[in-house]
Amino acid sequence: MATDNQRGVLFDVDGTLVDTTYLHTVSWWEALRQADQPVPMATIHRAIGMGSDKLLDHLLGPERDRAADGKLRDAHDSLYGEYWERLVPLPRAADLVRACAARGLRVVLATSAAAHEVGALRRALDADDAITTVTCAADAEQSKPAPDILVAALEQSGLDASRVVFVGDSVWDVAAAGKLDIPCVGLTCGGTSRGELAGAGAVAVYDDPAALLEALADSPLAAPR
Template sequence: MSAESPSGVLFDVDGTLVDTTYLHTVSWWEALRQAEHRVPMSLIHRSIGMGSDKLLDHLLGPERDRDADGKLRDAHDSLFAEYWERLAPLPGAAELLRACAARGLRVVLATSAAEHEVGALRAALDADDAVDTVTSSADAQQSKPAPDILVAALEQSGLDARRVVFVGDSVWDVAAAAKLDIPCVGLTCGGTSRGELAGAGAVAVYDDPAALLAALADSPLVTPRRTSPRDKPDTEA
């Protein structure tokens, strides 16, 4: 690796490595429905990747009465927990983490999932042998698109923002990385389109972890950093 190559890879987990985006969508839809909020699933899906506070602001408006927010979050968490034992990794997820580690890259799960969910996600991935550091929502004061969880991931792993790449599946991931000038590789397996991810500033876009793994040698994860998140992205067909 050249001196300009990233020395670590930060991975979002929900929707990027574990197939949970639509489970979160349905769980939020039902939690909101129980509180008599009728929100289309399409809007909820496009909000997944934000923290619950910003998601509720986005869906219900920042001027709403926030007294019920705790109950909404609890309802979502309870509904989502019903899926824990059935969570599945996305294609090639564990293999991608191990391939990055084998190349000498530090692998960081920069997740903003709640601490009680992180164990279920790690169990679904079954790749702890390749993981250097894991964050949780407790490590960030603000949720994405604020970059707090990425700052925490860098601090806990000892990595420099100039030597890492972030892999995520939502425009909120791309926005958070851009605030730290970290290149973000987008994956469409969370249900966000190639055009949306590229338009948000992703430096490259792949279908899923397996597609990124297949192109790993020539991907931004292991090649010298030549672009910033504000440059035009490359896309994988």
């Protein structure tokens, strides 16, 4: 629960701070291909940002036989895991995180990545000195677009929804934030267009962390709520 009037910023990580969206896309594509359930990459890409449970419902239909879901998730995790040592942050992502902390914002990585993936993401970002709290998939009963991971981020950091901004790269991020009346700043570096993010309700849209950092003083992250 919130304990003070501290302001904060919640960051999605995959596709927002670390350049992983298309790695997840190709990993799901290959996992589905191996299971003889091919789905076009463009369709998969549009679903990235959901949790794996909702992603598979979205791609394969909610009425399907779910018996193979565990194997599909394991195949994705194995394929994606091959990239862990090569993950790279998006432009100036660590600088943005540190600049937010320097402005007195409590910085939270509100990621729904699996616990075993979070370490690789944090190593790639390399900004632990400026981060207050980090969530993972185990902290949320339901994945995005449900707001559970944001609720967990607020509870673990002592922040209140009325005092934070969320930064994400997908329409699912915007939808999750909207359910808690949290303004969402969108970044297009995950491959979702400016129009799609704005149309979903993002209060501002920037190209990537570097562009948000450059405009930070005039961005929603700087405005008092």
